[in-house]
Amino acid sequence: MSAATIPEIITIALAKSFADHEVGFTGLVTGAAAMLYGTSIPLAAMMFAKLTHAPNLTILLAGWSHNPDLASLAALPDQEFDSTLLDLPCEAQTVRYPGQFSFKRGHVDFGFSSGVQLDVTGSLNSVVIGDHARPKVRLVGPILQPEHMTIFRREYVMLPHHTARVLVEKVDYVSGVGYPGGLAGRAALGIPEGGPEWVVTPECIFDFDKEAGRIRLRSIHREERRGELAGVTGFALPDLEDAPATPEPTAEELDLLRRVVDPRGLLLGRAPEH
Template identity: 70%
Template structure:
């Protein structure tokens, strides 16, 4: 499994399925998870589809009381009803999707500011060694080379949620840098003590998920590290595709889904292949 686009052998888990199962195992019963509505190819797959599949799988496996907040206002949407993915946060497909409830007023039953969200998902163009993310600009912020989409709730995700999963659809040196050009979501600058000096006493990035690996953090020292690699081929070229020193020696391979997990994902969570593209609606990563 690598960043090159390929079709797995019949029955074998795709990279997207493997990541979804790995995420699902990390969620607990009773938690509240939040993901936005990302559009566009690999960004949508990593930013919305995989998180939704992971949360729905956790509900089916071991966390029946986990709450899915899609775009912040659709609570526990019936993902099996989807024939296509919505292409905006207020798309008619999402508006008409059956769900437990829709919330269009603040604060409602779950409030970001109260700290009611246990975990969320975000992305960016850059991630640095401290786990800061950037989706604002490339280059000097005063005279940027490229202006990006903007912070899109990232400050709240990285400070007010219990933990954050940063979903990166591409893994290249330009994405993983020593220091981001602009901090739109704060990681662990100076470690946990550095966050405390900023007035942040909980939250922060938990994992950074890429097509090649999963990173986690030495939070005390504020340093990103490898948690697992998706394949031995990925292990060999991660250093060449990462803009800071990273040690892959002894790092385990990302655990494959069990047959039971894969069957549940394919037959119950994503039977139509709308989320993870197994039936050709979206190419494998």
């Protein structure tokens, strides 16, 4: 069996952080790289968890397709009510609010989001680059990030690119709030729980010292990239030398991922092995 790819390494790491009976939410994003990190990897990770240690985990795709049959997908949907998604076999479809699960009632345990900037506090930006009044670039907008980062119990920020322009000391605009001032700072903003749990990039996984309100390096996907990581990150990495490697999947885990979770190679971007 060929070695695990970076998306496969990330998928298994994510899956092991989910618990049985949790509810996970992911939406639909556009663009190949953004789709891979914002939709496909989360879906594969949740399905892997359901097939292993979390059989009662609920997958909410686009918020309304409950536990879809991902293995039957011939193409990835790129719109929330795309016919591909409407016709996808699933346990249930909820198209009226609030439905069985309501994020405003605290029913969602974890979600996935992305943006063009993330800073040392874990705050996310998908609104503007530059000053809000006279922006250099106007972006897609907050796209439910305020809710993801405040109402969901925890958030996984999925970044398809790891550069110093994406990972910055301070975002130009806060569309999803992290830990400014730590947990006490969130409490002062009237946010008693939630917030980013991990930040996942093609290079590494970050987590947070939530009391201090500071991002920290959790693991690095490839050891040979350790020496280059500081140069592509827009803030200091004091824990760079001590961060462990992201665990490699076992042969059994890879077999389940490739043969059952993603048999067509559609989610994680590889052709199935024969």
